[in-house]
Amino acid sequence: MIRFENVSKIYSNNVVALNNVNLHIQPGEFVSIVGQSGMGKTTLAKLIIAEERPTKGKVIIGGWDITRIRHHEIPVLRRQIGVVYQDFKLLPRKTVFENIAFALEVCGASGARIRKIIPQVLKIVGLEDKSRFFPRQLSGGQQQRVVIARSLIHRPKIILADEPTGNLDSINAQEIIHLLVKINTFGTTVVLVTHNHDIVNMLRKRVITMDHGMIISDQQSGKYIL
Amino acid sequence: MMIVTFFRATKFAFQNFWRNFWLSIVTIFILTLTLVSVSLLSAVNLLANQAITVVKEKVNIDVFFSSAAQAEQMLAVRAFVEQMPEAKQVEYVSATEALERFKKEHVADLDILASLAELEENPLPASLVIQAYELDQYQTIIDKLRASSFADILTTQDFDDNRSVIQRISILSQRVTQIGLVLSFIFATISLLMVFNTIRITIYTHREELNIMKLVGATNWFIRTPFFLEGILYAMIASIVTMAFLYPTFVFVSPYIQAFFQGYSFDFIQFLELHFWKIFALQIGLSLVLSVLSSMIAITRYLRV
Numbered sequence: 225m226i227r228f229e230n231v232s233k234i235y236s237n238n239v240v241a242l243n244n245v246n247l248h249i250q251p252g253e254f255v256s257i258v259g260q261s262g263m264g265k266t267t268l269a270k271l272i273i274a275e276e277r278p279t280k281g282k283v284i285i286g287g288w289d290i291t292r293i294r295h296h297e298i299p300v301l302r303r304q305i306g307v308v309y310q311d312f313k314l315l316p317r318k319t320v321f322e323n324i325a326f327a328l329e330v331c332g333a334s335g336a337r338i339r340k341i342i343p344q345v346l347k348i349v350g351l352e353d354k355s356r357f358f359p360r361q362l363s364g365g366q367q368q369r370v371v372i373a374r375s376l377i378h379r380p381k382i383i384l385a386d387e388p389t390g391n392l393d394s395i396n397a398q399e400i401i402h403l404l405v406k407i408n409t410f411g412t413t414v415v416l417v418t419h420n421h422d423i424v425n426m427l428r429k430r431v432i433t434m435d436h437g438m439i440i441s442d443q444q445s446g447k448y449i450l
Numbered sequence: 451m452m453i454v455t456f457f458r459a460t461k462f463a464f465q466n467f468w469r470n471f472w473l474s475i476v477t478i479f480i481l482t483l484t485l486v487s488v489s490l491l492s493a494v495n496l497l498a499n500q501a502i503t504v505v506k507e508k509v510n511i512d513v514f515f516s517s518a519a520q521a522e523q524m525l526a527v528r529a530f531v532e533q534m535p536e537a538k539q540v541e542y543v544s545a546t547e548a549l550e551r552f553k554k555e556h557v558a559d560l561d562i563l564a565s566l567a568e569l570e571e572n573p574l575p576a577s578l579v580i581q582a583y584e585l586d587q588y589q590t591i592i593d594k595l596r597a598s599s600f601a602d603i604l605t606t607q608d609f610d611d612n613r614s615v616i617q618r619i620s621i622l623s624q625r626v627t628q629i630g631l632v633l634s635f636i637f638a639t640i641s642l643l644m645v646f647n648t649i650r651i652t653i654y655t656h657r658e659e660l661n662i663m664k665l666v667g668a669t670n671w672f673i674r675t676p677f678f679l680e681g682i683l684y685a686m687i688a689s690i691v692t693m694a695f696l697y698p699t700f701v702f703v704s705p706y707i708q709a710f711f712q713g714y715s716f717d718f719i720q721f722l723e724l725h726f727w728k729i730f731a732l733q734i735g736l737s738l739v740l741s742v743l744s745s746m747i748a749i750t751r752y753l754r755v
Contacts, residue, residue, distance in 0.1 A: 307665050326662070330672055331667055
């Protein structure tokens with residue numbers, strides 16, 4: 225599903241963010257990418273959604289070589305990858321329903337389709353009764369669940385979660401992780417970028433550890449080793 | 451889907467417009483100033499050209515025949531002038547006709563009529579009234595006549611004072627055009643910067659929404675379109691405001707203009723009405739070029755997708 229072949233990313237100021245990374249994530253896998261801040265985790269995530277391009281090597285998503293992806297093809301790619309960020313990125317002046325609807329509107333979905341999909345995704349994340357609430361009326365965990373609901377609207381093959389629990393207390397963090405596991409059981413590939421030991425150790429799924437832009441360990445059913 | 455998308459892009463454009471209401475108003479105001487100055491410049495140009503044409507039409511020279519000239523000679527002179535490439539129109543005015551015209555022109559002046567009656571003979575000579583195509587051809591015509599074998603039966607005059615009037619109008623209209631061009635250029639530059647800045651600010655205030663749009667896979671086309679539409683909206687409103695301001699203004703000043711062109715076939719209001727849509731289209735065109743150009747620069751500069 226996701227394949228990195230000898231990928232290096234060097235930023236213009238000669239900062240090496242990724243150094244010859246080789247990686248293969250199978251469809252339906254749940255993979256945690258761990259490491260301390262500034263070790264290349266977020267760069268790796270950005271390469272997956274074509275927010276950055278590799279300096280060297282190949283990035284292949286679902287059989288599609290996106291190394292030299294064209295500008296107008298990026299939206300097509302991003303509709304296949306649901307993205308969840310630490311800082312939610314919800315619009316404060318829109319309700320939960322409108323926030324999710326906005327994401328569908330800008331992609332040209334019809335009104336009928338919007339009204340059909342939103343209750344479905346809200347049900348998956350357990351917020352059916354919160355659709356008229358504004359983000360500030362929700363807890364951090366609930367807001368993050370709205371974001372996950374939004375990331376599901378295109379029925380993506382991949383969910384990319386970059387520090388989704390970074391702003392949450394441990395109980396809320398656990399709920400979010402359970403939700404991601406639930407989505408994973410439907411067959412969606414989940415890539416979780418985190419530096420939270422407890423979560424990674426609890427999951428007992430594949431763990432890829434990064435250090436100074438390199439993969440230093442890749443374990444099926446692994447633990448946080450740093 | 452295309453229609454839905456276009457409809458939504460339009461909705462976003464209107465939202466941007468309303469949410470930055472005062473900024474939008476100032477942008478439209480500056481665009482309007484540009485249009486007004488360009489329109490006034492064109493109007494002044496048009497009127498000056500019209501004035502020059504009118505004065506040119508007034509210009510002609512009279513060539514008088516001496517009393518010794520015979521009828522055949524006069525016709526020969528007329529034929530001679532008519533075959534000159536410079537001559538546009540040649541009119542033969544006989545002595546009797548000249549007298550009739552003179553009497554008509556001075557019908558109210560009893561003294562003159564009385565003194566005419568005193569004279570036994572018609573004091574007015576027969577003449578040719580010659581009109582050339584261009585102003586600078588009059589001297590050529592005169593020179594040719596003077597060099598011809600008819601010189602001794604003709605009294606020619608040098609080309610008259612109308613020339614300096616025309617020159618003055620030309621110079622004035624040139625000055626007005628120059629000043630107008632400079633003003634229009636300044637306003638056009640200001641409007642470019644204004645629209646650019648407005649779109650930039652809109653992009654800045656919407657950066658969160660734009661980020662989310664990108665995140666969920668909105669097409670670049672969809673992200674950019676509302677800003678283009680916003681620019682188009684500014685252009686349309688500015689053109690309408692300009693017309694709403696200029697048309698009544700022109701109607702108001704037209705009696706004064708009419709007075710200047712009295713007796714000539716030029717009706718300013720009729721001209722405006724005849725060309726209303728053309729002028730309107732030109733204004734929309736100009737403001738569209740200005741605002742689309744500057745929103746394009748702002749979008750490519752600040753809207754990385």
